[in-house]
Amino acid sequence: MQVLLTGSSGFVGSHLKQALMELDVKLTVLNRCLTDTQCVDAIYVPTFDGNTLFQLDKFQFDVVIHCAAINHDVEEEKLDLLRQVNVEGTLNLATQAAKAGIKRFIFISTAKVNGETTENREAFCETDKPNPQGSYAKSKYDAEEGLKVISAQTGMEYVIVRPPLVYGPRGRGNFSSILNCVYKRVPLPFYSLDGNRRSFISVGNLVSFISLCANHPQAGNQVFLVSDDDDVSTKRLFDVIASCFKVYSLNYPVPKRVILSISRILKKEHVVTRVTDSLQVNISKAKKRLGWLPPGSFESGVQHTVDDFILKRVANKIKKF
Numbered sequence: 001m002q003v004l005l006t007g008s009s010g011f012v013g014s015h016l017k018q019a020l021m022e023l024d025v026k027l028t029v030l031n032r033c034l035t036d037t038q039c040v041d042a043i044y045v046p047t048f049d050g051n052t053l054f055q056l057d058k059f060q061f062d063v064v065i066h067c068a069a070i071n072h073d074v075e076e077e078k079l080d081l082l083r084q085v086n087v088e089g090t091l092n093l094a095t096q097a098a099k100a101g102i103k104r105f106i107f108i109s110t111a112k113v114n115g116e117t118t119e120n121r122e123a124f125c126e127t128d129k130p131n132p133q134g135s136y137a138k139s140k141y142d143a144e145e146g147l148k149v150i151s152a153q154t155g156m157e158y159v160i161v162r163p164p165l166v167y168g169p170r171g172r173g174n175f176s177s178i179l180n181c182v183y184k185r186v187p188l189p190f191y192s193l194d195g196n197r198r199s200f201i202s203v204g205n206l207v208s209f210i211s212l213c214a215n216h217p218q219a220g221n222q223v224f225l226v227s228d229d230d231d232v233s234t235k236r237l238f239d240v241i242a243s244c245f246k247v248y249s250l251n252y253p254v255p256k257r258v259i260l261s262i263s264r265i266l267k268k269e270h271v272v273t274r275v276t277d278s279l280q281v282n283i284s285k286a287k288k289r290l291g292w293l294p295p296g297s298f299e300s301g302v303q304h305t306v307d308d309f310i311l312k313r314v315a316n317k318i319k320k321f
Helices: 009-021 077-100 134-154 173-183 203-215 233-245 254-265 269-276 284-292 298-320
Strands: 001-004 026-031 040-046 063-066 102-109 155-160 166-167 200-202 222-225
Touching: 001 009, 009 026, 009 203, 026 077, 063 077, 077 134, 102 134, 102 166, 102 200, 155 203, 166 173, 166 203, 166 269, 166 298, 173 233, 173 298, 200 203, 200 298, 203 284, 203 298, 222 284, 254 269
Parallel strands: 001 026, 001 063, 026 040, 063 102, 102 155, 155 222, 166 200
Antiparallel strands: none
16 A cells, blocks of 8 residues: 655654554655655655645555644634645645545544534534634634545545544643643642543554554545543543652642633633533544544553653753753
């Protein structure tokens, strides 16, 4: 099987590249700049938008795995760039892939297409009406819809994967900030938050699922929500991280209403609600249709992430010394 991978220098893409190199596939990466390809073939393009010529007809790929994206909300003045990459670039790549005879296009989307919270409702599932909030989630949803149209017109199969927050070695963003707070023993007000539930997925579990989708006959033209299958409260999240660091978490019992009141005053309500509210995804479809089970537990995923965090800090201290 010949696979084209985009975003191989990013968080998920770099882990996926490592995993695919160990499988019986011929891997080619698509990059916008010259980078270390680690013994794999590479295609270089100067831009990634609706006008980019990928020249895929010169190859014989079976599957495209599309991880490249701007993976965060952007300011109003950067909306055009977000759409050029996440929507126009994705659909341009998919259109050229279909013309080149590629059989399957795997698109890494986000659970945020379903919405931002599952407070007072059941976990999100694939049949729910999409409710994307924010520029990033809306761009992913628009790309999903465009992919379905291209698939219907050309016969190229799509697979849409919607993960919740992804964590793991070399990760950044919110999870990295949480690790830093626990490591530095920052006093936190989340001990009382033991009733909410949030879904996460380790990058190892996500890579396992994407790899399965590359050639599973039942994955074609499907949307999948995936997670570690172990939804955790905010309190448990901090407890597990502290346990992996082998420290006591300075997590104090502050009522949720007080936390939210303070966040409104500080104009950080949208950030705090991502910690205090529930956001769960139902992965029954992935388990039943593809027979997939997350190979790693939540605790083991966090431990791998913490170990990498510590190694990086040690390495930085050695460099400064």
